[in-house]
Ligand SMILES: *[C@@H]1O[C@H](CO)[C@@H](O)[C@H](O)[C@H]1NC(C)=O
């Protein structure tokens with residue numbers, strides 16, 4: 001075992017410091033469409049034995065660890081689990097994002113070449129052993145990573161303003177966006193952050209640090225729809241760094257971690273699976289004022305997210321869960337600093353990728 005107990009987390013923890021009140025349903029009428037979370041308030045029922053409530057057993061908290069990887073990694077920007085149960089870690093090797101990385105028009109500083117070191121590490125999820133390394137000389141500033149149901153890896157590079165689908169050899173087989181050129185039209189991104197892919201190949205891109213939109217594509221990369229947080233329906237402002245996406249296809253939801261607005265908003269994904277045929281981009285529900293949400297992922301209708309400290313320092317970083325069927329939300333664990341990405345295993349382990357320190361924290365939700 002190369003994992004070390006995480007005494008810091010043990011000290012900080014606590015579960016059940018409820019955030020149920022922050023999950024807000026919207027006035028938008030979705031009843032007839034059979035969509036979830038369509039009525040009533042979403043107060044947390046402390047008696048309800050949810051996934052989260054099991055964590056009130058303090059012994060279980062010993063199951064939070066910092067994983068020691070067999071090789072040092074750079075700042076971890078993305079993480080996912082492949083079909084073999086291995087962690088696929090997207091990291092920045094020796095590159096960091098600082099005030100000189102981009103110019104004032106969002107272009108990468110001249111002279112910054114692609115990162116020569118490997119940027120993708122394949123890691124044994126149990127031992128932390130780095131099994132393979134890939135992604136040398138391809139990426140300028142790694143950001144999001146996700147894996148689709150066919151095993152393709154999707155990454156975003158905020159440095160080159162591109163989105164890549166990687167094939168079995170970890171090389172791009174599909175690339176979107178003009179290299180090094182930020183933009184707002186259908187052929188450009190501006191520091192795109194994350195990708196979510198449906199089983200039928202339709203995918204969504206969050207774009208990004210300097211645009212305020214989510215774009216829906218067919219499997220060949222043709223734009224199907226663009227949506228932005230509306231000004232009225234949710235009573236809200238446009239996205240301010242849509243930073244992470246979670247697609248819950250069977251609930252027809254695409255959830256967006258709208259980082260600087262400190263919220264998660266979920267929209268109809270418009271995948272038209274089953275009997276549903278709601279167009280994409282209709283706001284369904286949101287969780288507001290929850291801190292700056294860096295990453296969200298979904299498993300079995302639980303949305304798991306990580307936040308950083310909020311703007312005015314009143315909210316601590318937290319790992320939270322939301323039951324997407326009932327609307328219950330809960331803080332799970334506090335105190336993981338600078339979390340940027342997360343992945344959930346089939347066994348209910350959450351792997352949180354951090355930056356500074358560049359490490360992976362393993363938390364057992366099961
Ligand atoms: C990058 O590669 C160099 C040369 O192989 C190595 O010395 C260095 O440790 C690597 N840095 C990272 C962060 O991987």
Ligand SMILES: *[C@@H]1O[C@H](CO)[C@@H](O)[C@H](O)[C@H]1NC(C)=O
Pocket residue numbers: 084085086124125126127131
């Ligand atoms: C990870 O390590 C464990 C323990 O050594 C081993 O049983 C397992 O097969 C390894 N998994 C992979 C994917 O290498």
